[in-house]
Amino acid sequence: MPDLQEHISASFSAQGLMTTLGAELVLVAPGEVQIALFPRPELSQQHGYIHAGAITSVLDSACGYAALTVAPAGLDVLTVEFKINFIRPAVAERFVAIGRVTKAGKTLTVCQGEVIGEHGSRRETIAVMQATIINVPGNT
Amino acid sequence: MPDLQEHISASFSAQGLMTTLGAELVLVAPGEVQIALFPRPELSQQHGYIHAGAITSVLDSACGYAALTVAPAGLDVLTVEFKINFIRPAVAERFVAIGRVTKAGKTLTVCQGEVIGEHGSRRETIAVMQATIINVPGNT
Amino acid sequence: MPDLQEHISASFSAQGLMTTLGAELVLVAPGEVQIALFPRPELSQQHGYIHAGAITSVLDSACGYAALTVAPAGLDVLTVEFKINFIRPAVAERFVAIGRVTKAGKTLTVCQGEVIGEHGSRRETIAVMQATIINVPGNT
Amino acid sequence: MPDLQEHISASFSAQGLMTTLGAELVLVAPGEVQIALFPRPELSQQHGYIHAGAITSVLDSACGYAALTVAPAGLDVLTVEFKINFIRPAVAERFVAIGRVTKAGKTLTVCQGEVIGEHGSRRETIAVMQATIINVPGNT
Numbered sequence: 001m002p003d004l005q006e007h008i009s010a011s012f013s014a015q016g017l018m019t020t021l022g023a024e025l026v027l028v029a030p031g032e033v034q035i036a037l038f039p040r041p042e043l044s045q046q047h048g049y050i051h052a053g054a055i056t057s058v059l060d061s062a063c064g065y066a067a068l069t070v071a072p073a074g075l076d077v078l079t080v081e082f083k084i085n086f087i088r089p090a091v092a093e094r095f096v097a098i099g100r101v102t103k104a105g106k107t108l109t110v111c112q113g114e115v116i117g118e119h120g121s122r123r124e125t126i127a128v129m130q131a132t133i134i135n136v137p138g139n140t
Numbered sequence: 141m142p143d144l145q146e147h148i149s150a151s152f153s154a155q156g157l158m159t160t161l162g163a164e165l166v167l168v169a170p171g172e173v174q175i176a177l178f179p180r181p182e183l184s185q186q187h188g189y190i191h192a193g194a195i196t197s198v199l200d201s202a203c204g205y206a207a208l209t210v211a212p213a214g215l216d217v218l219t220v221e222f223k224i225n226f227i228r229p230a231v232a233e234r235f236v237a238i239g240r241v242t243k244a245g246k247t248l249t250v251c252q253g254e255v256i257g258e259h260g261s262r263r264e265t266i267a268v269m270q271a272t273i274i275n276v277p278g279n280t
Numbered sequence: 281m282p283d284l285q286e287h288i289s290a291s292f293s294a295q296g297l298m299t300t301l302g303a304e305l306v307l308v309a310p311g312e313v314q315i316a317l318f319p320r321p322e323l324s325q326q327h328g329y330i331h332a333g334a335i336t337s338v339l340d341s342a343c344g345y346a347a348l349t350v351a352p353a354g355l356d357v358l359t360v361e362f363k364i365n366f367i368r369p370a371v372a373e374r375f376v377a378i379g380r381v382t383k384a385g386k387t388l389t390v391c392q393g394e395v396i397g398e399h400g401s402r403r404e405t406i407a408v409m410q411a412t413i414i415n416v417p418g419n420t
Numbered sequence: 421m422p423d424l425q426e427h428i429s430a431s432f433s434a435q436g437l438m439t440t441l442g443a444e445l446v447l448v449a450p451g452e453v454q455i456a457l458f459p460r461p462e463l464s465q466q467h468g469y470i471h472a473g474a475i476t477s478v479l480d481s482a483c484g485y486a487a488l489t490v491a492p493a494g495l496d497v498l499t500v501e502f503k504i505n506f507i508r509p510a511v512a513e514r515f516v517a518i519g520r521v522t523k524a525g526k527t528l529t530v531c532q533g534e535v536i537g538e539h540g541s542r543r544e545t546i547a548v549m550q551a552t553i554i555n556v557p558g559n560t
Contacts, residue, residue: 016184017191020160044156051157052219053197060193079192080528081552083223083363083410083503085390087383102408103367107527108500108554110365112392112408128382128392130363130410132501132552134528220388221412223363223503223550225530227523242548243507247387248360248414250505252532252548268522268532270503270550272361272412274388296464297471300440324436331437332499333480337473359472363503 004028008065015061023058025065031101033065038094050090052127055097055115059084059129062099063111067133070104076138080108082131090126092117099131109133144168148205155201163198165205171241173205178234190230192267195237195255199224199269202239203251207273210244216278220248222271230266232257239271249273284308288345295341303338305345311381313345318374330370332407335377335395339364339409342379343391347413350384356418360388362411370406372397379411389413424448428485435481443478445485451521453485458514470510472547475517475535479504479549482519483531487553490524496558500528502551510546512537519551529553 005028012018012025018035021043027034035058037043043054060079067077099113113129145168152158152165158175161183167174175198177183183194200219208217239253253269285308292298292305298315301323307314315338317323323334340359348357379393393409425448432438432445438455441463447454455478457463463474480499487497519533533549 011186014184014186015191016181017194020182041156042160044154046151046154051155051197051201053193053200054157056196056200057191057193060196061191079226081223081225081501081530081550083221085221085382085410085412086219087385087390102365103405105367110367110408110501125383128390128410130365130408130501132365221361221390221410225522225550225552227525227530242505243545245507250361250507250548265523268530268550270505270548272505291466294464294466295471296461297474300462321436322440324434326431326434331435331477331481333473333477334437336476336480337471340473340476341471359506361503361505363501365501366499 004069008033008068017057018061021054021057026096028065028069030069031066033062033069033099035062035097036094037097039092052086055090055095055127056084058097059099059113059115059127060131062097063113063129063131064133066099066101066111067109070101070109071135074138075135077133078136080132080134082129084127084129086127088117088124088126090117092119094118095126107135144209148173148208157197158201161194161197166236168209170209171206173202173209173239175202175237176234177237179232192226195230195235195267196224198237199239199253199255199267200271202237203253203269203271204273206239206241206251207249210241210249211275214278215275217273218276220272220274222269224267224269226267228257228264228266230257232259234258235266247275284349288313288348297337298341301334301337306376308345308349310349311346313342313349313379315342315377316374317377319372332366335370335375335407336364338377339379339393339395339407340411342377343393343409343411344413346379346381346391347389350381350389351415354418355415357413358416360412360414362409364407364409366407368397368404368406370397372399374398375406387415424489428453428488437477438481441474441477446516448485448489450489451486453482453489453519455482455517456514457517459512472506475510475515475547476504478517479519479533479535479547480551482517483533483549483551484553486519486521486531487529490521490529491555494558495555497553498556500552500554502549504547504549506547508537508544508546510537512539514538515546527555
């Protein structure tokens, strides 16, 4: 796991979009990855709330990295597809995207994820995702 | 339609995320909206290609605005959910996200969309989306 | 809840397809409904396993009825859309489709569900679903 | 193609569920397959309309067989996942499920499909699907 954490942390840092969004990798565990996102005007939709695309981007990354934690050594992962439902307004002090592996196969991994909105001690699910990820030959 | 174009153009300009991504509104027509996106290091995933989240964000906006072109006057729209398949590597000189209305209902509108990658005169579909959008009371 | 159980039981019995599939309503609780399905040649795909469509049909019904358990009195529900992943071969002595409400809204309810395959005491998830259901005026 | 038509026709006939639903294979072409379904009380939901699960089952089969028309010789296909939107009431004299290949890859094929409801000469889209299918070693 230390190697896995380092590997995922390095990969995350190399994602220009995550830096652009101000996202932070907060947890890497076997089968689960969490990424935090903070509301900023640069991420807004037309009414000032955070854009569904920003929420989706960090949850996609959380699911992809969750899949990577269970992929055979040396392989990389690509998102095949996902579906996301937005179930509450994306208004919070901090958002945490949680990706969890539902089933890891030889070729495909299915993940389920959610984005939690935190308001002080209150936590609410903002969005839920179901994603399919494919193992591909690694770059290194 | 001039009013609709102005309305959507103003709304698009108010989306901080679209500015952050460098996205450009290129077409507003009844039932169809197109948004362009350009590859930049700020939008990359770990291998330097454009991040699936950036592709998804502009296609979500294109579908949402396509739904807005057919919504009753005075109403606004929210994305209920969508599903996206990534079918080719997101490598191109320019990406065009095209959202089209499949069925406009009183409450819900279903859109289908795709992202085209342009390489000179070659055009390839990079991703396809199926989305559900809901009409909500407008802010103004 | 007795009324709700009776209402859902009567509605289930009126679904010709559930009878055709040999499906059985096994649990009705607030926010959760379970439906059982048994392997039969009449439900097979080309290799003799149970067809994805049969699995999907009972899980769609389980999610729809789960949404109905939390709908305002007098309203009925319709499936807007769903997405399903098939994560293990549909081979079991009995299948149980479980639909659970993730978020009940005034107009839309989001459910998540799974189909469990039972082999003796072993239970494995066969499929997972994420569904959107809409409240509509009831028939009575 | 004659071989392909025979192969798909034989496979379709071996699907117990398609026989149970009374579905008929009406077109097999490279990249496209059509399956017809007829309203019957045995396929109904609680209000007498055709059940979403029956509609979904034939569209899943149409997409799967469309993928099979473009799969390398000797391989078989399995549905990985799909998403379906129901956009009009499933009321018609005949339904035609149309599955079309959007992108055929070495491992995965993405299909898009729709179900058309026919009322005399009028034809309306009832449902739209986006599906991911995987090539697997064939049984023969």
